[in-house]
Amino acid sequence: MxxxxxxxxxxxxxxxxxxxxxxxxxxxxxxxxxxxxxxxxxxxxxxxxxxxxxxxxxxxxxxxxxxxxxxxxxxxxxxxxxxxxxxxxxxxxxxxxxxxxxTLGNYAFEENIIDTLADARRRHLKDGGLMIPARVRQYAVPVISDRIHRELTIWDEVGFGIDLADAREMSLNNVYVRSFTAGELLEDGAAAKVWDSVTLGSDRKGTRRGEASWKLGSAQTVYGFAYWWEADLIEGITLSTAPDAPRTHWEQLYFPLRTPMHLAAGETVLVTLRSRSSEETGTHLAWTAVHFDRDGASKARQAMDLDKGWIP
Structure with missing residues (x-):
């Protein structure tokens, strides 16, 4: 236990x-x-x-x-x-x-709260009854600090003439529980955007997909994406795992990029996040990032998948 x-x-x-x-x-x-x-x-x-x-x-x-x-x-x-x-x-x-x-996790839905509360509304709750939490919003924002990227790419620095690129690849197809400071995030975190919102009890889709994009006002290097959530328990009472929220046992998540994206002013980065959670198979996460030039043409695309980050 x-x-x-x-x-x-x-x-x-x-x-x-x-x-x-x-x-x-x-x-x-x-x-x-x-x-x-x-x-x-x-x-x-x-x-x-x-x-x-x-x-x-x-x-x-x-x-x-x-x-x-x-x-x-x-x-x-x-x-x-x-x-x-x-x-x-x-x-x-x-x-x-x-x-x-x-039953919320660092990734909000890793304990299958969507399915559980959809069933609860159908079978456990009286007509007109209340669900706590009522809603969850999921946020993402680019990470412009190389702190975690350097940690995850230490494979490149082992030396002795040994190439550990395969292990490095697995590291960058994982999701990490981390805490961020404002300065590590685009616009000190103020650029965070909602990529998904769920009304618990009513929404029955345990498979989630959403995207967010940022047009940069100045040149930046993006190393990955930070994630957090907000849960409205009832109207006026909200729990948040954001970096600037009161500290809880939850932390933020880090979704790495395989290769940092160097963006010039006026260029755009877009991230698409996908998740699937079930009692039988656990939580599957995948994320794709695209770098667009000032004219909207794609310059680079990276696709990461948690399934590639686990040793069978």
């Missing part, structure tokens, strides 16, 4: 406070029923109980469900009921007023 992972969640005060505040806004004491999907150690479900929920159903299929059961008992949370299964496996589930799920 990865109890250390759950400790990092419990230690994330920004995350915890945001979910607590969202629940406090929607729970009517002694009336509201709640389903906590992917309950982990039970923290969010217990928050709902402490805020006065009439009944809380905690769905957890992993081994940590045993911890949640013990925590519920220790806190004498009689309104909490542990369901040791995945919510999508539950037959004829009780319908609730609020569905809450903190």
């Amino acid at each position: 990865r109890i250390e992972y759950h400790r990092t969640l419990i230690a994330d005060r920004i995350r915890n406070q945001a979910f607590h505040d969202a629940l406090a806004r929607v729970i009517r004491p002694d009336e509201t029923t709640v389903a906590d999907i992917g309950a982990g150690t039970g923290l969010i479900g217990l928050m709902a109980a402490k805020l006065g929920a009439r009944e809380v159903l905690l769905y957890e299929a992993a081994e940590v469900a045993g911890v949640a059961d013990a925590v519920i008992r220790r806190n004498r949370a009689r309104v909490c009921h542990l369901m040791p299964c995945h919510s999508m496996e539950m037959e004829d589930p009780p319908r609730v007023d609020v569905v809450v799920s903190e």
Whole structure:
């Protein structure tokens, strides 16, 4: 059991406070029923109980469900009921007023929250009920610092007359969890653009595709792309993994380029990102970057694929 992972969640005060505040806004004491999907150690479900929920159903299929059961008992949370299964496996589930799920990753959808909450809206949520989170937006921005690129291309510097180009290629077809400073990003990160937006519960497409482009005002070298997300829990309460947001246990992601793109002023770089997530096959990511000249003609194109970055 990865109890250390759950400790990092419990230690994330920004995350915890945001979910607590969202629940406090929607729970009517002694009336509201709640389903906590992917309950982990039970923290969010217990928050709902402490805020006065009439009944809380905690769905957890992993081994940590045993911890949640013990925590519920220790806190004498009689309104909490542990369901040791995945919510999508539950037959004829009780319908609730609020569905809450903190199953977000560094890549927002790596834990299949889209499929899970689409099913929850169909089968777990009452008509007129609320989904927390409600929406997720995914951002991208060019990285103009060579810091991570130098780290990933160390294969070129090993020496001894040995060519490790194949290993280098795999490194550059991977996605990396990293933290960025503003100065490492185009326009200090202000150039970040939304390439995908999902309304959780309503959107059922676990396969995502989107693009963003930037016309540069001055010459820059682009080494890759930084990624982060924003989640609207409810109206007015948002969690963000952006570099300038309050620090959480989540970080940004780095999507490398195989070869840095040197762009002159007035030229454009475009990135297309694609993802596919499922319980059976995990998360697949692919990204393509194109360098256009001032007249819109393509000068260079690079296609990267996470499947090429894993050793079979």
